[in-house]
Amino acid sequence: MGVKRRKGLSYFIRLDFSSIQGRITIVFALLTLIMLTVVLLVNYTWFNNSKQHKKIITTVQPIQRHGISLLNTAKQTQINLHKFLISKDTTYKTRNRRIWLVTIPAQKDSLLFNINQTAEEDNARLAYVNITQRLEELRQLQKRAELVYEQKDVPGVIRQLIVADLPLALNELEKATTKLNGLQKDTEINLLESYNRSNRNRYIILLVSLVILILFHYFLGTFIMNGVITKLLPIKTQIANLSKGDLPQPMEEKPDEFRATIRYLNVLNRNLKMVKDYANQVGAGKFDSDLTIFNEGSELGASLSDMGQSLQKVYDEEQLRIWITDGLAKFAEILRQNSDDLDQLCYKVISQLVQYIDIVQGGIFILDNHSETPVFNLRASYAYDRMKFTERQVAVNEGLISRVYYEKEMVYLEAIPENYLYVESGLGNTVPKTLVLLPLKNDQEIEGVVELASFREFLPHELEFLQRLSESIAATITVVITHQKNERMLLDYQEMTSTLKEQQLELQQNTEELHIAKQEIKKQQKETPESH
Structure with missing residues (x-):
């Protein structure tokens, strides 16, 4: 692993016009001077604005909030008093006492503190004194209501206090608070007008500065862009060629800001050439190429793989x-050429089938259902690249052939017991690993069974091929058997006809001889009387 080289100051700051970085450095220095001037001007106006805003935030608005908070607290005492008078729960009375002794004095102190910070201190203080007096009136009326309620013999006084006196006192308190808030609102409006004027001055400064900066950026941007375009034109041409599908020569790497970009373009160009070579290999049928394209694990490389x-x-x-x-197609031709002789057909089919699938042995059993118990006769067998002339019979209710006969489906065994093939299939004494029993059925009628054995497993496409081929074999065997039956019936008929003709000739000859004999007898009978 190489030692990482430290980057000096010249790597970040260059004051030449030949590189983009140098031009940017000069532009940045000029821009810094302009921005510093703008910042000083804006800071001056902002300082004035901040004083106005601070005054609004720290004095005017807190007075309004404290006044409203004090009024809400007074209303809460009214609510607590009503709940006490209705529910007789002293908890509300205790809460009122705590509010008058703790909460309201603290709020009054906060309000007075903020009033002392304002310029309009006299008017605000008079409004504060008025609020204090109204609060004291309200407090005395609430105390009187509690005392009268505890005496329990002057309900009319209680009603007067609750319905008229207390609401009136609270209304006066609200008017005093509203007056104080009105004074502060006027003060806030004056401060906001001053704040807005200062803001307008700041916006004018910013607008003028923005126009200057736009013009400055335009000229300096043109200056920088000329250098950038000069550097980008060769890169643009290279990318355009790549986008069209052309693979140009690699670009020269120069020690400037676009060196890494050119290096990556050259790497992309090289990878695309490798993609072209890979496509040529795929076109030639070499799909298993171990060519590594792009980085290992990249999306495009993984997609190509x-x-x-x-x-x-x-x-x-x-x-x-x-x-x-x-x-x-091959076996269709075999079936067509050997459709006259069943034995020849069976030998041709089984020998070619064993060789085509590349297995060790096979046999064709043809069903003979003319006897009392139907049996399968081995008509042809082929093993170890030679024909086997073996005569075997398997009853339809014996071994796996019976399963094929009754289920009419292919049987495929991947594990055959020892000596099983010799005992039940009759194909030899070497035990293969796998066995296929293929029914030859035509219109759901079993015509025979093909038995195939191998030292390896049958592949799925081989089993599919056997099932499709079995239909053609079964149909051809049916035709051949039917043809042979017809030929035998024709020969029997011709033989019977010939025998009948011979018998007819013999009968005719016997009839003639009998007729002659009768004539002789009659003649002798006539001659005998005449001699007497």
Whole structure:
């Protein structure tokens, strides 16, 4: 791992016009001077604004808040008094006492403190004194209401206090508070007008500064952009060529700000050339290329790898379909050429089938249902690249063939017990690993069974091929058996006709001889009387 080189001051600050960084440094220095001037002007106006705003925040608005808070507290005492008089709960009376002794004095002190900070201290103080007097009146009326309530014999006085005196005192307090807030509102309006004037002056300064900055940025931006465009034109041409699908020569890397960009473009160009080579390999059918494109784990590299795997999968599936189609066509020709002789047909089919699937042995059993108990006769067997002339019979209720006969479905075994094939299938004494029993059925009628054995597992496409081929074999065997039956019936008919003709000739000859004999007898009978 190399030692990381420290970056000096010259790396960040350059004062030349040949590089973008140098031009930006000069522009930044000029811009700093202009911005400093603008900041000083804005800061002056902002300082004046902040004083006005501070006065509004720290004095005027707090007086309004404290006045409203004091009025709300007084209203709360009225609510507590009503609850005490209605529910007779002394808790509300205790709360009122705490409010008058603690809360309201603290609020009055805060209000007085903020009034002393204002310029209009005299008017505000008079309003404060008025509020204090109204509060004291309200407090005395509440005390009187509590005393009268405790005597319990002057309900009329209680009603007068609650309905008239207390609401009137609270209303007077509210008027005094409103007057104080009105004075503070006028003060706030005056301060806001002064604040807005100062703001307008600041906005004028900012607007003039903005116009100057815009013009400055325009000229300096043009100055910088000329340098940038000069550097970007070759890069633009390179990217345009890449976007069109062309792969130009790598660009020269110069020691400037665009060196890293040019290096990445050259890397992209090289990777795209590798993509072109990969596409050529895919076009040539080499889907398993181990060519590494882009960084390991990159999205495009992973997508290209997935594409190659998908194409390989499609190619393999297509090869399997071609293998099945070619096999079906090949065996269709075999079935067509050997449709006259059942034994020859069976030998050709089983020998070619064993070789085409590349297994060790196979046999074709044809159903013979003319006997009392139907049996399967082994008509042809092929093992270890040679024909086996073996005569075997398997009853329809024996072994796995009976399962195929009754279920009419293919049986595939991946584990065969020892000596099973020799005992039940009759194909030899070498035990394979897998066994396929394929029914030959035509219109749901079993015509025979194909038995295939291998030392390896049958692949899915091989099993599919066997199932599709079994229909053609069964149909051809049905035709051949039917044809042979017809031929035998024709020969029997011809033989019977010939026998009948011979018998007819013999009968005719016997009839003639009998007729001659009768004539002789009659003649002898005539001659005998004449001799007497």
